[in-house]
Amino acid sequence: MAWDFSTDPEFQGKLDWVERFCREEVEPLEYVFPYAIRSREPKVRALVRGLQDQVKAQGLWAIFLDEELGGPGYGQLKLGLLNEILGRYPSAPQMFGAAAPDTGNMEMLAAYGTEEQKQRWLKPMLAQEMWSAYSMTEPQGGSDPNLFKTHAMRDGDEWVINGEKWFTSAGRVADILFVMCTNGMFVVPRKTPGVEIQPVPRNHNHIIYRDVRVPLDHLLGPEDGAKVLAQRRLGGGRIHHAMRTIAQCKLAFDMMCERALSRQSHGKIIAEHQMVQEKIADSYAAIRMLRLFVLETAWKIDNTSTQETRTDIAAVKYTMARVLREVSFNALHILGSLGTTDLTPLQAMYAGAPTMGIADGVDEVHKSTVARNVLKGYRPHEGYWPTEYFPAKREKAREKLEPLLQSDPELRTIADGYAKYFAGRR
Numbered sequence: 001m002a003w004d005f006s007t008d009p010e011f012q013g014k015l016d017w018v019e020r021f022c023r024e025e026v027e028p029l030e031y032v033f034p035y036a037i038r039s040r041e042p043k044v045r046a047l048v049r050g051l052q053d054q055v056k057a058q059g060l061w062a063i064f065l066d067e068e069l070g071g072p073g074y075g076q077l078k079l080g081l082l083n084e085i086l087g088r089y090p091s092a093p094q095m096f097g098a099a100a101p102d103t104g105n106m107e108m109l110a111a112y113g114t115e116e117q118k119q120r121w122l123k124p125m126l127a128q129e130m131w132s133a134y135s136m137t138e139p140q141g142g143s144d145p146n147l148f149k150t151h152a153m154r155d156g157d158e159w160v161i162n163g164e165k166w167f168t169s170a171g172r173v174a175d176i177l178f179v180m181c182t183n184g185m186f187v188v189p190r191k192t193p194g195v196e197i198q199p200v201p202r203n204h205n206h207i208i209y210r211d212v213r214v215p216l217d218h219l220l221g222p223e224d225g226a227k228v229l230a231q232r233r234l235g236g237g238r239i240h241h242a243m244r245t246i247a248q249c250k251l252a253f254d255m256m257c258e259r260a261l262s263r264q265s266h267g268k269i270i271a272e273h274q275m276v277q278e279k280i281a282d283s284y285a286a287i288r289m290l291r292l293f294v295l296e297t298a299w300k301i302d303n304t305s306t307q308e309t310r311t312d313i314a315a316v317k318y319t320m321a322r323v324l325r326e327v328s329f330n331a332l333h334i335l336g337s338l339g340t341t342d343l344t345p346l347q348a349m350y351a352g353a354p355t356m357g358i359a360d361g362v363d364e365v366h367k368s369t370v371a372r373n374v375l376k377g378y379r380p381h382e383g384y385w386p387t388e389y390f391p392a393k394r395e396k397a398r399e400k401l402e403p404l405l406q407s408d409p410e411l412r413t414i415a416d417g418y419a420k421y422f423a424g425r426r
């Protein structure tokens with residue numbers, strides 16, 4: 001029977017290595033040299049390269065890419081198990097060559113790029129010699145792509161892009177920008193004349209593209225294919241976020257439990273107070289449910305496709321945002337005043353939790369998608385009553401059993417007794 005929740009021992013060995021490596025190597029480097037991966041100091045870069053070489057030697061570099069796209073081809077389920085560890089350490093995804101927004105952009109390049117485009121952009125991005133950003137959302141409203149206006153006009157052997165984008169994460173420091181236009185996805189080097197990065201916001205940039213000229217071969221995928229490419233990018237991105245969110249929830253949960261056992265109030269350790277126990281119990285169950293849901297969705301993607309799993313991916317997306325909000329709140333609350341400071345990861349985790357319900361599509365849009373898709377499997381009932389209306393079901397059941405009752409008067413008497421009882425209750 002194929003219903004197995006265990007991890008094969010060989011892959012478990014990899015997971016154990018990743019866990020140890022992140023705890024013993026990645027995290028200490030991060031505390032002493034924050035943002036080491038983007039550092040321009042040659043000595044810090046050398047430390048990063050040393051660790052990344054170990055990742056590559058384990059065959060764990062760019063783990064999000066399928067084999068045919070140039071990665072190890074672990075598939076989404078194994079990736080989920082790996083991300084459950086990486087998500088606990090802020091710099092780990094980059095240390096493994098698997099951090100957003102580059103992952104999604106590389107996925108698009110790997111899937112839709114020409115050989116030349118792969119050589120020019122994918123190869124250096126895989127080697128982290130080039131960084132990218134994704135310019136899709138527009139200031140007039142991000143939840144509805146039909147409102148987007150940024151457009152590329154063909155002029156001889158160039159495309160001329162005009163438009164305005166909002167919240168392009170890391171746009172300011174990217175070498176190339178993947179710009180979603182109404183008529184295609186374009187790769188724009190950040191230093192191209194006409195790319196005007198506005199002073200605010202600082203990390204998620206507002207960019208005006210004014211008469212930006214790029215050669216014809218900077219169109220990625222087919223003309224008018226931007227929505228298909230965006231779906232490919234965002235589908236994978238959402239499940240990867242969810243996998244890393246499990247790690248964040250577990251971190252909050254570990255902190256909550258440790259603290260609950262370490263403090264006293266009103267004559268007992270706080271873990272013995274029932275309202276604290278309720279928070280621990282609810283958080284435990286919420287994380288277990290989220291984890292199963294995420295891993296099952298990953299498994300479905302592996303066995304079908306991202307497209308066929310889109311309802312569950314959307315449901316996972318808003319569920320993870322909710323669970324992160326609840327669990328990080330519970331943990332922060334149990335840590336009391338300390339939880340409200342920036343001396344532990346909790347305050348930032350809780351403050352950041354609402355963004356999970358906005359980035360990669362707001363909760364409402366995903367919930368509408370889920371409801372619409374789920375409802376396709378249902379039909380309205382006929383007449384006044386729902387299918388599960390008891391009197392109608394009893395009547396139908398009686399019709400079905402009538403031949404049996406006719407052949408056995410004793411049974412008929414018992415059945416009549418029940419019928420009388422139910423009729424009397426009405």
Ligand SMILES: Cc1cc2nc3c(=O)[nH]c(=O)nc-3n(C[C@H](O)[C@H](O)[C@H](O)COP(=O)(O)OP(=O)(O)OC[C@H]3O[C@@H](n4cnc5c(N)ncnc54)[C@H](O)[C@@H]3O)c2cc1C
Pocket residue numbers: 101133134135136137138139140141142143144166167168169170204355358359360361362363364365368
């Ligand atoms: C941390 C972070 C990183 C991001 N990075 C990028 C990036 O790199 N590149 C990029 O292009 N974009 C990025 N975004 C933008 C993101 O894609 C948009 O924020 C998102 O699509 C929502 O668009 P909006 O912010 O314009 O909100 P709006 O579309 O204005 O929505 C605001 C609110 O309106 C309500 N609403 C909207 N639509 C509906 C609906 N159909 N039904 C019911 N209620 C609705 C909801 O309450 C919603 O929260 C990022 C966002 C965040 C938070």
